[in-house]
Amino acid sequence: MATKKRSNTGRRSSTKSAPARTTSRQRQEALAKEARQGNAKQTWKAIGIGLLCLVLLAVLAFAGFGIAYVVTDGFGGRAPTAVIMIGDDMYTASADGLAIYPGDEIRVQSLTGSSQYEVRIEADAEHGDFAFTAGAEPYTWHDLAGRDVTQGFTMTQTDVGFTLEYESFETIIAAVLGTDVVIAEDADLTGDKFCMVVTLGETEYTFGFGIGLPVSGIELDPDHIIV
DSSP states (O other): OHHHHHHHHHHHHHHHHHHHHHHHHHHHHHHHHHHHHHHHHHHHHHHHHHHHHHHHHHHHHHHHHHHHHHHTTTTTSOOOSEEEEETTEEESSOEEEEEEOTTEEEEEEESSSOOOEEEEEEEOOTTOOOEEEETTEEEEGGGGTTOBOGGGSEEEEOSSEEEEEOOOHHHHHHHHHTSOEEEOTTOOOOSOOEEEEEEETTEEEEEEEEEOOOOOOOOOOGGGOOO
């Protein structure tokens, strides 16, 4: 009888320890599941960040492409290094066919950091010729072709550039030749008669222009006024 009791006691002890082992196994499985879920979240987070970076890089590349296309005139030119304002018009490259009036402001803005520039004005005879007299000597505009005539203009420095002043075509030539000048009344003074050269760093910008004088008065013929 004593042997049977010891046997029963051993079986009861074995039955009580089974739930403890089961609970421990379930806890380990739960921890392993949480770890797998955490790793999956980290993986998807890393993938999301990578995709976001790729999208941002694509946007920046597209923006850079668009900017390069605009500033290089459809990839046909080069990126501008300066902006030059003549009156209300903006230029990033040489141009011609301009009209500059007394008092017009020329603003020079470098895009590369250098603010030092030089300006000179030359006579341009490629767009027509005319005759004039200087003192008693006859001349044509071709005689002054390519000559520096900057002294015929008055340049006044401003905070962003300079203003250009002059009185008339005659006074410009007279300042260059040092004598009185008379231009025939029928002389054609239209078109680019001058070339303004702006040197900024190692780059030259040339602007062909004609002078324009404001209307100072209007003379009316009473016999031809219609109201």
